[in-house]
Amino acid sequence: MCCGYPEFMKFHGAQPQFDLTYSDVFLIPSRSEISSRLDVSLETDDGTGATIPLVSANMNSVTGQRLAAAMAKRGGLGVLPQDLSLQDLDAAIRWVKEQDPVFDSALELPSDATVAQARGKVPASSDHGIVVKSAGGDLLGCFEASVLASASPGDQLADLISDEFPSIDAEDGGEPRRAFDLLVEAGKNFAPVVRHGSVIGTISRKGALRATIYKPNLDSEGRLKVAAAIGISGDVQGKARALADAGVDVLVLDTAHGDQKAMLGAVAAVSDLDLKLPLVAGNVVTASAVKDLFKAGATIIKVGVGPGAMCTTRMMTAVGRPQFSAVIETAEAARDLGAAVWADGGVRYPRDVALALAAGASSVMIGSWFAGTIESPGSLSSDESGRVFKESWGMASTKAVQSRFGRLNAFDLARKTLFAEGISSSRIYLDPLRPSVEDLIDMITSGVRSSLSYAGAKDLKTFRDRAVVGIQSAAGYEEGKALPVSW
Numbered sequence: 001m002c003c004g005y006p007e008f009m010k011f012h013g014a015q016p017q018f019d020l021t022y023s024d025v026f027l028i029p030s031r032s033e034i035s036s037r038l039d040v041s042l043e044t045d046d047g048t049g050a051t052i053p054l055v056s057a058n059m060n061s062v063t064g065q066r067l068a069a070a071m072a073k074r075g076g077l078g079v080l081p082q083d084l085s086l087q088d089l090d091a092a093i094r095w096v097k098e099q100d101p102v103f104d105s106a107l108e109l110p111s112d113a114t115v116a117q118a119r120g121k122v123p124a125s126s127d128h129g130i131v132v133k134s135a136g137g138d139l140l141g142c143f144e145a146s147v148l149a150s151a152s153p154g155d156q157l158a159d160l161i162s163d164e165f166p167s168i169d170a171e172d173g174g175e176p177r178r179a180f181d182l183l184v185e186a187g188k189n190f191a192p193v194v195r196h197g198s199v200i201g202t203i204s205r206k207g208a209l210r211a212t213i214y215k216p217n218l219d220s221e222g223r224l225k226v227a228a229a230i231g232i233s234g235d236v237q238g239k240a241r242a243l244a245d246a247g248v249d250v251l252v253l254d255t256a257h258g259d260q261k262a263m264l265g266a267v268a269a270v271s272d273l274d275l276k277l278p279l280v281a282g283n284v285v286t287a288s289a290v291k292d293l294f295k296a297g298a299t300i301i302k303v304g305v306g307p308g309a310m311c312t313t314r315m316m317t318a319v320g321r322p323q324f325s326a327v328i329e330t331a332e333a334a335r336d337l338g339a340a341v342w343a344d345g346g347v348r349y350p351r352d353v354a355l356a357l358a359a360g361a362s363s364v365m366i367g368s369w370f371a372g373t374i375e376s377p378g379s380l381s382s383d384e385s386g387r388v389f390k391e392s393w394g395m396a397s398t399k400a401v402q403s404r405f406g407r408l409n410a411f412d413l414a415r416k417t418l419f420a421e422g423i424s425s426s427r428i429y430l431d432p433l434r435p436s437v438e439d440l441i442d443m444i445t446s447g448v449r450s451s452l453s454y455a456g457a458k459d460l461k462t463f464r465d466r467a468v469v470g471i472q473s474a475a476g477y478e479e480g481k482a483l484p485v486s487w
Contacts, residue, residue: 008335009328009358012470019325021307022352023477028468032456037449038213041459042075046300046340046362047278048250049225051075051215052445053357053460055342056437057367058082058229058254059310061391061428064377065092067370067437069099072224074214074441077363079252082229086239089228090246096226097247101216102176103193103201106131111140111158115151120379123388123435124149127204128374129190132157139199141165144190168203170195176211179203210438225249227280232266240270244277252280254302256313259289264296271297283344285326287333294337301339302365303330307346309368310426324359331360350447351480357448357460358467372428373437380430388435389427 012028034040044050056063056071058079063071068078080092099105107121108131122128126146134140141161151160166186170193173179183191183205190204217225227250230239240251253266258281267281281293282302290301306313306320314320323346334341343361347353347369356364370376371390378390408416434440457463 008332008465009360010468012468016471019322020471021322022324022346022348022355023474024322024471025324025355025469026351026472026476026480027354027358027451027454028470029454030456030466030468032453034453034456034458037446037453040449040452040457042445042448042452043459044340044362045461046342048077048217048227048300048363049219050077050217050363052441053361053363053448054353054441054444055079055227055363055365056370057344057365058227058252059367059371061371061378062367062376063370064375065095066105067373067375067377068092068226069096069105069224070375070437071441072096072217072226073099073101073104074210074438075217076441077217077225077227077250079227079229079250079365082231082254086242089243093226093228093243093246093248097219097223099224100193100201101218101222101224102174102211103170103203104207106192106199106202108133108199109157110135111156113157114153115148115155115157115160116153118145118157119148119153120381122148122374123380123430125435126189127206128436129192129202129204130157131192131199131202132161139192139194139197142167142190142192142202144188165191167192167194167199169193170200173203176203176208180205180208183208206438210442214441219247219249223247227252229254231255232262236266237269237273240273240275244273244275248277250278250280251275252302253298254280254282256283256305258282258284258293258302259286264292267293267296267298280342282342285321285330287329290330290333290339290341291337294334294339299339300362301330301334301341302344303327303341303361304344304346304365308344309348311345324355327356327359327361335360350444351451353444354448354451355469358451358455358463358469360464362460368426368428370437370440372430373440374430374435375437383427387429388432389429391427 042052044053052075054076056078058081060081060083063078071078111132122145124146126144128145131142132140143160147160168191173182192199193201193203219225228243228248229252232255278299280300281298283304285305307323327343331341340362342363342365343356344365353364380388452463455466457466
C-alpha cells in the first residue's frame with residue numbers, strides 16, 4: 001500500500017505516488033438512497049459525545065468561553081487554550097457548564113456602557129441582541145443589536161432600551177418551536193428568556209430553528225461539554241487534575257511536535273491518573289507516531305503539522321506534510337488500534353471538512369476560520385472602509401509566546417521570543433452574511449451533510465467506507481469555484 005493509503009476509502013483510478021492536500025482531490029458521487037441531507041447523522045465515534053464533527057482550535061484568538069458554549073450547543077466541542085492560567089481555565093469551564101443548553105448565552109452589558117463599547121462585542125444585526133443590566137445586576141431591558149447602526153458612539157445603552165421589548169418565559173416558551181412562534185407573533189427577531197425573573201439566555205428566530213435541528217453535546221448531568229488544553233512541561237498531572245475537578249470533559253495535550261519523548265511522558269503521566277476522560281495528544285502526521293501516542297495512553301490523536309492559516313512552520317523549517325495524506329495514514333493506524341484522529345488545520349471550505357472526514361478523521365479542528373466570528377475572544381474593530389474584523393495570531397508567534405511566558409524576567413522572555421514563528425497579527429474579517437460561529441456551523445454542516453448524501457452514506461462510518469476520491473489538476477480545482485461576477 002503506497003504512501004499509506006487505506007483500503008476503506010477508494011481512489012478513482014490508480015493510487016497516487018505522492019502526498020496530497022485537500023485541494024488536490026475531490027469526491028465522486030455514488031448511487032444514493034438518501035432522500036434528504038437532514039436524514040444523515042454527523043455524530044462522531046471518538047468518545048467525546050459530539051453530534052457534529054467540528055472542534056474549535058485551542059488558540060487564544062479562537063476559543064474562549066462564549067465560543068466553546070456555542071460549539072457545544074450545536075453538538076460540537078470547543079477546546080480552551082493552554083495559555084490561560086489555571087484560574088481562568090477553571091472559571092471558563094464552570095461558566096460554560098452554567099449556560100442553558102438550549103438558549104443562547106446572553107450578551108449582558110451595564111446600562112452606562114456606550115454604543116462604541118457594544119459595537120466591540122456584536123455587529124449591528126437583528127439576529128443578535130444586548131441585555132442591559134443595572135449596576136446591581138437587575139434586568140433593565142434589552143434591544144436588538146441592529147439599533148447600534150443608527151446610534152451615536154457615545155450614547156449610553158440605557159437610552160436604547162425599548163419599553164415594548166418582550167421577553168419569553170422559559171416555562172411558557174421553552175420549546176424551540178414555541179419560542180419561534182412567539183417571536184413571530186411579537187414581530188421580533190430576538191428576545192431574552194426569563195425564568196423566575198432572571199435572564200437565563202436569549203433566543204432568536206435562527207436560534208430557535210437551530211435548536212430543532214442540532215443536538216447539543218451534553219455531559220451526564222445535562223450540561224454543555226467543554227475541552228481544555230495543557231502543554232507538556234511543568235506539573236502536567238497537577239494541571240490535568242485541576243481541570244478535571246473544574247468539570248472539563250476532554251483533555252488535550254498539545255505541542256507543535258507531538259512525536260517526541262516529552263509528549264509521550266506527559267501522555268503517560270496523565271493517563272496514569274485514570275481520570276476517565278478522553279485524552280487527546282498531538283500534533284503528528286505519521287502512523288508510527290499515532291501508535292506511540294496510543295501506547296502511551298492517548299485515545300484521540302491530533303493530526304496536522306503546518307497546514308494552518310497562521311502557521312509558518314513549513315516555510316521556516318520545511319517540516320510538515322500535506323494534510324489529506326497525513327489524515328489518511330494516521331486515521332488508518334488509529335482505526336486499527338481502536339483510537340481516533342482529529343484533523344487539525346488546512347480547511348478553508350466545507351468541502352475540505354468533508355474530505356478530512358472521508359479520509360478517516362472523526363472530527364475536524366478549525367482555527368482561523370472561527371477566529372472571525374462574534375463569539376471568538378477579542379473585540380470587533382472596523383477598518384478604513386468600515387469592514388468589521390478581529391485580530392488573529394499563530395500560537396508559535398511572538399505575540400503568543402509573550403502571552404504564554406509573560407511572567408518570565410525580561411532576559412528569559414527575550415530569549416523565548418527571539419526565534420518565535422508564525423503570524424503575530426492578522427485581520428480575520430467577519431462575513432457580513434455569517435458573522436456568528438453558528439452561521440459557519442450551518443454552512444459547514446450543510447455541505448458535509450450533502451457530501452454524505454452524494455456518497456449514499458447515512459453516517460460518518462458509512463461515509464468513510466463509501467467515499468470515492470479523485471485527483472485533480474489546479475485547473476480542476478479552479479473549475480469548481482463559483483464565479484463572483486458574470487462573464
